[in-house]
Amino acid sequence: MPGSQYRVPSAKIHHSQYSLTDSSEIGPEDEDADGELRLTPLQKLTTALCKDEKTIKELIIGRRVGFYKVRGEIGSGTFSRVKMAFNALTKDKVAIKILDKTRLDHQAQRLLSREISSMESLQHPNVVRLYEVVDTPSRLFLVLEYAGGGDLHNRICSEGKLSDNTCKITFAQILSAIKYMHNLNIIHRDLKAENVLFTCSGCVKVADFGFSTQVSNRNDTLDTFCGSPPYAAPELFKDEYYVGPQVDVWAMGVLLFFMVTGSMPFRAETMGKLRRSIIDGAYTVPPWVPGPCQRLIKGILKPAPAERCAIDQMLGCDWLLPVEFPWSLVPPEPVSPLQSLLDLDRGDLEEEVEEEVRVLLEELGFTSEHLRNNPLKESRSPVTGVYRILLHRAQKRRGYDTPPVVRGMVRDPKREGLRAYRGLRHTSKFCVLS
Numbered sequence: 001m002p003g004s005q006y007r008v009p010s011a012k013i014h015h016s017q018y019s020l021t022d023s024s025e026i027g028p029e030d031e032d033a034d035g036e037l038r039l040t041p042l043q044k045l046t047t048a049l050c051k052d053e054k055t056i057k058e059l060i061i062g063r064r065v066g067f068y069k070v071r072g073e074i075g076s077g078t079f080s081r082v083k084m085a086f087n088a089l090t091k092d093k094v095a096i097k098i099l100d101k102t103r104l105d106h107q108a109q110r111l112l113s114r115e116i117s118s119m120e121s122l123q124h125p126n127v128v129r130l131y132e133v134v135d136t137p138s139r140l141f142l143v144l145e146y147a148g149g150g151d152l153h154n155r156i157c158s159e160g161k162l163s164d165n166t167c168k169i170t171f172a173q174i175l176s177a178i179k180y181m182h183n184l185n186i187i188h189r190d191l192k193a194e195n196v197l198f199t200c201s202g203c204v205k206v207a208d209f210g211f212s213t214q215v216s217n218r219n220d221t222l223d224t225f226c227g228s229p230p231y232a233a234p235e236l237f238k239d240e241y242y243v244g245p246q247v248d249v250w251a252m253g254v255l256l257f258f259m260v261t262g263s264m265p266f267r268a269e270t271m272g273k274l275r276r277s278i279i280d281g282a283y284t285v286p287p288w289v290p291g292p293c294q295r296l297i298k299g300i301l302k303p304a305p306a307e308r309c310a311i312d313q314m315l316g317c318d319w320l321l322p323v324e325f326p327w328s329l330v331p332p333e334p335v336s337p338l339q340s341l342l343d344l345d346r347g348d349l350e351e352e353v354e355e356e357v358r359v360l361l362e363e364l365g366f367t368s369e370h371l372r373n374n375p376l377k378e379s380r381s382p383v384t385g386v387y388r389i390l391l392h393r394a395q396k397r398r399g400y401d402t403p404p405v406v407r408g409m410v411r412d413p414k415r416e417g418l419r420a421y422r423g424l425r426h427t428s429k430f431c432v433l434s
Ligand SMILES: Nc1ncnc2c1ncn2[C@@H]1O[C@H](COP(=O)(O)OP(=O)(O)OP(=O)(O)O)[C@@H](O)[C@H]1O
Pocket: 074, 075, 076, 077, 078, 079, 080, 081, 082, 095, 097, 128, 144, 145, 146, 147, 148, 150, 151, 194, 197, 207, 208, 210, 427, 428
């Protein structure tokens, strides 16, 4: 049986920190020729975390967080710092968003718990995955999928507007992510180029669910201003209530304009003027923008929310016709970990993925008892972290994160930097309307 060499001996003191205890007894087969215990990678790690001085010191100074070895800083936000890290068992690269709990007021805590619960329910190739949450008395660590290709804002600022084909491919992936979220009644509320990340292989990852919310019905009204003013829909400035999906749709129109032209549709020196131009819908699409794309922008940036294009209309528009969507456009149902481990009826591909993950978990030293004791839907568990990382790795190997292609695509070699926007990142706001 694969992984049988990693049978877990009783190692309660080693594992207690992460509830990875096991009731099996140490047998002679757990010892090697010179009488030393043969430890699984999991046992070695948990032992080091409890007993090894160097490892404990790394934990204290923040060079390690749970099962992760922390490396350099990637960036920082209003309440957070983001660092690159590796899972010590799987060696996969992740991004860790670090939040100082002492700096979070009541509202920030509420937003954070929404960010976690939104991300927990999303499993889509174009949405940054949440692998694990590590909670300590002073800090909260969100272990996220690493998107090493930078963000859309920086890309446009340094390389200029995107070519028509790159726009199509990028926008199609954002649309796919938003359609999926809206189907689950999750509204992002802070879509902007800064929150569209890329992996090193060019796959789009929508990030930052700090302002997201889940509604019980798609037409439910909301009353909190969320997001960045240049991306905010007119109703956010003038009405007391708004309908969530239409606000995300508007922000996508602003994003599309920015990608295609390299400039923002609504710009002004003061907030008052910006508000006025958004309410009036005062923008001009440059005449050189291809007709089908112009029509799409105009269909989205309609001041009256009810007149705006719906996501399905956007997906079916002329401009996106040559895009060959990957199967990820309609991704399979999120894999339910418990289902997967309890051998319930699954499709062939998913069964294959799950079997691969199960074998890898076993090789690392996770027993079926560990898995039974750790509900894998619970993000605050290192077992979940390892499980989700391995699951994602297996899905990626099967092309799950492959970006779409445009039929007959020709690369655009001419790119121009946009100094005007460099360093002018859009900050997001949160306040009750009226
Ligand atoms: N999963 C990730 N992979 C790679 N880089 C990331 C990831 N998540 C965030 N980053 C980068 O880390 C930086 C900080 O991100 P974070 O989400 O903490 O704040 P922000 O969204 O930029 O700011 P704010 O929270 O103020 O809106 C950003 O530059 C972002 O591109």
